[in-house]
Amino acid sequence: METPSATYHQRVALEKRALILQAATDLFSEFGYDKASLARVADRAGVSTATMFNHFRTKAELFEAIVLQFWQAAPDEDAAPPSPGDPRVGLSTLGARYARLLGRPGMAGLHRMVIAEAPRFPDLARVQFDLGKQPFFELVRDYIDSEAREGSLRVPDVVRATTEFLGMIANFVLWPQLLLGDWSPTETAVDETIASAVETFLARYAAS
Known part of the structure; x- marks a missing residue:
């Protein structure tokens, strides 16, 4: 005790x-x-x-902790992937979580710093990828794969499909922030982007 x-x-x-x-x-x-x-x-x-x-x-250890903090699920959020069975619900859940991660204060600044320092400190980009983006990518990839095995999706290339889905969200939520300091989409606009990404994905990969 x-x-x-x-x-x-x-x-x-x-x-x-x-x-x-x-x-x-x-x-x-x-x-x-x-x-x-x-x-x-x-x-x-x-x-x-x-x-x-x-x-x-070390400073490298400190940077790793920062990356992990940015990419970890919120304390009140379930970090596990959704159960397969309804890809519209599952993809909407994962898409919303991805948008929240990318929209966290400082996330764009972290990306800018990594991009700027990568030529001199290539390990920074590797840490950002290995500890940050890659684990979340694998979570979504595994979920999409589980839906394909259940028969609700037909996905010839699960890595490509995962990249397409997350890219549709990141292209609206994150990347404009790297160039436009005043980019601040409304919550409604983000929700609409997630919904559009889900519907576009299902139009391409839904089994029926």
Whole structure:
């Protein structure tokens, strides 16, 4: 059984970790990965360098934590794929979750930073892909594959189909943000984009 003191210290540690992650996200976006030193992150977060190193020993480790935080499901959201049987419902659920992930504050800034720094720090792009986009892509791919095995979809190439579905959403929600600082689609517009992506996908791949 945890003591009140242990619970308090755990809560403080989590709060400081959150401050560090937010400070690092802001600094990476403002100054780039190279110029955002761990000492600078600690100063922005208002924590000591010792506290900084207790949480993250290297800048690469800190960046990995940021990517995971951006791509993880919300605490009140089911991270498991929908059960097969109704692809319209399942795809709508996954499409809405993808749009929420891409629309998170700072997500566009993270992409800009990775793209800008990739020539000098190619590992950043690999981390963003391997820990961020790829796991979600695989979740959607596996769901589409499960619907195909159930017979509700006919999908000759499940990877291509997954790319097409997610691309229709990302092309509206994320990519304009990389070039247009004032791009802020309404919730209704995002919902309409998801619905259109689902209907377009089903028009191409529905079994009947």
